[in-house]
Amino acid sequence: MKAIKAVLPGGRLFSLRTERNLALIFGLLGLLLVGTITAHWLLVLEPALREEAASRAAAMAQAHAQSLERVLGSGLPAPQLERELRTTMGSLLLLKDEATQKPFVRRLSISLDYDLVDMPRGSLDLSMGPANASGCFVLRVPLYDPRTHLLIGVATFHSNAFFMERLVGDLRTKLWWIMGIIAGLTGFAWLESSRLLKRLGESEANLRRVFEAAPFPMVLGEQGMPSLRQANEAAKAYLGLREDATGRLTSDVWLRLYAQGLPKTLGAQHETCLSVEGGPERWALVSATPLRFSGTMSRLVTLVDVSELKAVQEELRAASQTDALTGLYNRRFLYQRLAKEIELVQRYSHPLSIVLFDLDYFKGINDTFGHRAGDEVLVRVAEVLRRCLREVDIAGRYGGEELLLLLPHSSVGQAREAAERIRIALKHEEWPYQGMEVTLSAGVSQYAGETLDAFIDSADRKLYRIKANGRDGVAC
Numbered sequence: 001m002k003a004i005k006a007v008l009p010g011g012r013l014f015s016l017r018t019e020r021n022l023a024l025i026f027g028l029l030g031l032l033l034v035g036t037i038t039a040h041w042l043l044v045l046e047p048a049l050r051e052e053a054a055s056r057a058a059a060m061a062q063a064h065a066q067s068l069e070r071v072l073g074s075g076l077p078a079p080q081l082e083r084e085l086r087t088t089m090g091s092l093l094l095l096k097d098e099a100t101q102k103p104f105v106r107r108l109s110i111s112l113d114y115d116l117v118d119m120p121r122g123s124l125d126l127s128m129g130p131a132n133a134s135g136c137f138v139l140r141v142p143l144y145d146p147r148t149h150l151l152i153g154v155a156t157f158h159s160n161a162f163f164m165e166r167l168v169g170d171l172r173t174k175l176w177w178i179m180g181i182i183a184g185l186t187g188f189a190w191l192e193s194s195r196l197l198k199r200l201g202e203s204e205a206n207l208r209r210v211f212e213a214a215p216f217p218m219v220l221g222e223q224g225m226p227s228l229r230q231a232n233e234a235a236k237a238y239l240g241l242r243e244d245a246t247g248r249l250t251s252d253v254w255l256r257l258y259a260q261g262l263p264k265t266l267g268a269q270h271e272t273c274l275s276v277e278g279g280p281e282r283w284a285l286v287s288a289t290p291l292r293f294s295g296t297m298s299r300l301v302t303l304v305d306v307s308e309l310k311a312v313q314e315e316l317r318a319a320s321q322t323d324a325l326t327g328l329y330n331r332r333f334l335y336q337r338l339a340k341e342i343e344l345v346q347r348y349s350h351p352l353s354i355v356l357f358d359l360d361y362f363k364g365i366n367d368t369f370g371h372r373a374g375d376e377v378l379v380r381v382a383e384v385l386r387r388c389l390r391e392v393d394i395a396g397r398y399g400g401e402e403l404l405l406l407l408p409h410s411s412v413g414q415a416r417e418a419a420e421r422i423r424i425a426l427k428h429e430e431w432p433y434q435g436m437e438v439t440l441s442a443g444v445s446q447y448a449g450e451t452l453d454a455f456i457d458s459a460d461r462k463l464y465r466i467k468a469n470g471r472d473g474v475a476c
């Protein structure tokens with residue numbers, strides 16, 4: 001758990017340990033609730049019910065005692081009085097609950113004070129009903145003579161406790177059910193939450209392992225926060241991340257990358273160039289996944305180094321634009337670039353000129369000195385071109401021994417000067433072959449609103465005018 005907290009600090013409202021403790025606390029609270037209900041039942045409700053039932057039984061015994069008092073105060077002689085009492089007591093013992101048919105009074109006995117009753121001693125001490133009556137409230141009710149209102153004895157009733165038992169039994173059963181259900185649900189919820197928390201802990205630990213083991217840089221940060229919450233080893237090394245004063249990770253490279261803006265949606269990615277201090281420039285493919293992590297909107301940023309791919313792409317791009325022998329731009333590129341330059345001229349109306357060169361008697365050079373020597377000548381001519389041109393000028397190989405120059409912001413006169421400069425420079429080149437002379441002819445044109453092909457054709461026509469006039473010259 002400690003390890004997980006260390007990997008995923010901050011952001012989470014509660015740690016896993018706290019969440020587990022909370023589950024335990026809620027479980028205990030559930031048990032406490034069950035305990036409270038049970039205690040309330042045992043200490044308050046059940047005694048109250050018993051008291052209620054006992055007071056009802058007492059009221060009933062009181063009422064029955066009045067029947068006995070009436071008989072005792074009737075003034076009958078002892079034998080007759082005894083018969084009357086037996087009859088009354090017998091009828092009381094026969095009173096039954098309609099629903100259960102259980103008698104209200106199970107046993108009834110009378111003991112009289114013979115100093116106050118005008119009867120032979122012991123003649124009216126009567127007991128009726130089963131001797132071992134159980135489940136009863138035993139109630140002793142004083143008997144008064146209705147004529148003198150003197151206390152003349154005591155009647156003891158064994159009143160049935162059936163109502164109370166039934167009531168208590170019903171309530172108790174319901175209560176056990178409710179508490180059983182509460183306890184069961186609490187236990188189930190606690191077990192489930194413990195199981196889920198365990199799985200959450202495992203999945204966080206797995207996430208951490210995957211995060212750490214990823215061979216490419218991965219960082220985790222909160223949205224809107226430049227410093228990082230977490231980074232794997234690959235990211236720390238790649239971005240040169242260090243902990244700041246608050247324990248968060250940051251570096252200049254990361255802050256520059258952050259300032260450029262990170263992809264905002266899932267699946268979005270962009271390439272960026274990172275310059276790590278003291279290291280070479282690196283190209284990285286950056287993607288970001290927004291996710292809610294421990295209740296905080298976060299972003300998982302992954303970086304894939306594509307420096308090698310970039311280098312290969314650059315090589316391919318250069319190869320697709322340049323001529324392998326001379327290193328000059330190829331014809332395809334020249335066409336694309338010339339089309340763009342014409343668009344700029346049409347928009348901004350600055351001058352644009354081209355020069356079409358053709359080496360003179362190049363077939364003869366090949367034939368005399370060999371094809372390899374001819375190649376060397378082409379390479380040297382390309383070097384001469386590069387030497388003689390401005391940064392903005394574009395030189396390319398238009399055909400076999402034909403070369404094309406694009407001269408933006410140059411009038412035909414300036415282009416002519418450039419062509420002459422090249423022609424002269426080539427004439428002064430020293431060649432490692434006995435008797436070799438290399439000259440060129442050139443046609444110069446300034447753009448005048450025609451089509452691209454017509455523009456080149458106009459330079460071509462001028463070139464062939466020079467060829468026809470003996471070569472080694474420039475025509476405008």
Ligand SMILES: Nc1nc2c(ncn2[C@@H]2O[C@H](COP(=O)(O)OP(=O)(O)OP(=O)(O)O)[C@@H](O)[C@H]2O)c(=O)[nH]1
Pocket residue numbers: 325358359360361362363364366370371372373374375378399400401467471
């Ligand atoms: N060595 C070499 N020769 C090439 C290359 N490309 C074209 N050539 C040769 O250049 C020669 C061009 O010959 P031509 O078109 O007759 O022109 P030329 O001999 O220069 O004659 P003019 O243009 O009339 O002065 C051909 O023999 C081609 O084989 C190349 O890349 N290397």
